Amino acid sequence: MTTSTLKDRKGLPVAKEAIDSFASALAGKAIRSGDADYEQARRIWNAHVHKHPGLIVRCAGTADVVQAVKFARAHNVLVAIRGGGHNVAGRALCDDGIVIDLSGMKAVFVDPAKATARVQGGATLGDVDRETHAFGRAVPVGVVSRTGIAGLTLGGGVGWLVRKYGLTCDNLLSCEVVTAEGEIVTASADENADLFWALRGGGGNFGIVTSFLYKTHPVSTVLGGLIVYPRDRAGDVIRHYRDFMASAPEELTAYVGLITGPDGSPVVGVIVCWCGDLAEGERVLKPLRQFGAPVMDAVQPMPFPAMQKILDDAFPDGTQNYWKSTFLKALSNDAIDVIVDHANKMQSPLSAVVIEYYAGAAGRTGAGESAFAARKAEYDVGFMAQWTDPAENEKHMAWARTMAEAMKPHSSGAYLLNFLSEEDADTIKAAFGANYPRLAQVKKKYDPTNFFSINQNIQPAA
Template sequence: MPQSVLVDCDGTPVDVAAIEPFVAAFRGSVVRSGDAEYDRARTIWNASIDKRPGLIARCSGLADVIAAVRFAREHGLLVAVRGGGHNVGGRALCDGGMVIDLSRMKGIHVDPRERRARVQPGVLLGELDRETHVFGLAVPAGVVSKTGVAGLTLGGGVGWLARKHGLTCDNVVSFEVVSAEGEVLHVSADDHPDLFWALRGGGGNFGVVTSFEYRLHPVSMVLGGLVIHPRDQATELLKFYRSMTQSAPDELGTYAALMHTPDGHPVAAIATCYCGDLAEGERILAPLRAFGSPMVDAIQPMPFPVMQTLLDAAVPDGNQNYWKSTYVRELSDDAIDVIVSHADQATSPMTAVLVEQYGGAVSRVPASNTAFGQRHLEYDLGVCTQWSDAADSARHIEWTRNFADAMAPFRTGDYLLNFLGDEGEDTIRAAFGTNYERLVEVKRRYDPTNFFRVNQNVKPHPAPIAG
């Protein structure tokens, strides 16, 4: 087993004598190579990511985060920040440097009178939903309960409730942030408004967020679930999905999926969540339930936290993952044909191809209001390739890339930040769209040395744009 020593950004090992005072004063736990907890501490959901940090600082609270940032800065360390660890690109880890691990910071305080929740960065969506649901309230956040609130929010945050209540980042009232200098900033529309703008969709470029304050919405019971059809009905089902979503009310969030059943049968499905009056939801969803001859119709009233768990089984811990994603101009017949034909050739039965609808409240926020600028686009295609044996990686990755290339005639050139894997600078720039240059200015102001760069990075001194 290779050993991983702590090294600075030049590859020079950090003297053990310099590490010990930091470890002694740290309230949480510090994990190093050779420790019994090391391999578990460096493991994240995506098994394709195998990185060996020199030091993992599991923070217990704000003071630990400050200490970790200052220690890393003093010794010139590469730093990754881990919240829920659910980013497909593995940006929660780094080789040789320090991981500032926030996963044990799980405080949640709900104020039902003000409809606010203050949440620490290690909280997962299911944990947040459990606390807010007691009061019949919810944060619009995601579709998988194991997702971390921190990365989801900083990248924008789509989910079942987005069409009605906006993105997760649209519902942030304030942040507590540890800056690249190790200083604590309270960030809101009134305090550091430029940073407040950038944190809502700009990723982890600007600091370690140690607290999120969210606006809550009255959501308790929803009408949701899956309708599943045989795969040979996929083309017609996607055309129906296109028609249904074009006239959908804001209360209706839907995803279409080409996937396999647990026993390996290829199917086409629509997953849906209606967050308004349940009787009206029954009327709205009646055409979906009447379409074709579904194998399964599991739509039913359920508590919103249950809705958030319906897709958990599709993204288990421990699988190899490689994803591609792109917004499409429209869900045309030709685009549907390409989607179905490539999905039918999927190299792994664990793979899911998703068509996600946005719009609604998301599209009514001006693109310049937050760093998340892809407000005008309706559909995102996600190719979520999963497999179990690392020896098969090349085959599955090649299929995924070929699928993405085949979608070139239909894509807009825009990307959803939280779906990005190993893409380069041009794709990251495209994901920020017209907000990119403004993000560069905020980066220069708050992190001019690019201390926080293990992320979808905005460089403070970008290279000139060709042409």
């Protein structure tokens, strides 16, 4: 017999009998501290996050989610929501409270006639890619296949198709949502339109999305891969990349990474994804691929799901991660010099600095048309500290923080919240910009008690 550590928000234990009764009514499974599978169930991708939930509810379907919300409300218990568990800040977990775990809800249903895909809230990008690819289509998602579709979408969602087809949230048609009262509602342009507006970029503040309906696009084989140069060419490579991308067709998304090569040498790489006609892609990419003298050019045609997995090995499960990022006013020569200088000071071969360019379809959506406000921010730079030994936490975190501080003169003052390990209330408000007051009103309507608080939290309007 195990002993539950589930506590209410005052730190008082929840009666074992109440937990037993709740657990017996689930189609899924309630996992408690001391159970054989508890340690595995509480692990997430980022090993830097250590939380010990009192109860993990592995939901089998929407009915379990409803029951978990109602149970948590009845006992005044803190709640965290787990989708893919790949958020760098570790908001899939909490101490002492309940984790409502959707990771078993991974079904994807593609409707080729309507060009849509219905995706459950626990699915990963890899789950989505596998099913949509069978129909020669794709949903614009992120760049690491193990990322959860829910957190990605609710935070906006940027990836290899962003310049051609927009953010992930721009391709969202409707959501099935469990509210803070445990009610099941639909959010779309026609039903609960205010909630639908807020879910597209407003994070996990407003409810638990148990399924998403997306538009799909005709993407099957892409031209993609990595072009690698020695690190001492980084400044020239980034400037050429910037100038090239300024007039590149929207079928091309390309990012720059200052990384460590397999042999331990520091390098700079341009990673590209062309989602249009392959022959045209070969022509367009030629000036990018022929610049300088790359030590490797691995660009080639590949299935889109393979493109989505190219970076998977760079972000393995079980490493320590701490990230900072900011949108830039411009990728100026001065900003490039700062980026290269601080990248050369990284303390771990697993760490990286990544420059991402989003200009295109995402920027043609107005800043007020969805909660995601940073529509005119073309460049985002991420400082991704990653290491293996927890004893080295401070020096790697200090590197990321120092780099973020050095970039402040070049920052636009806007942020991609999915790329931050921590943020204060001012950063959250800056990320939502002029949309914040409206988001606070939607929060007041759908979650006036801030039941959903483990997120980039928006306080309900007074």
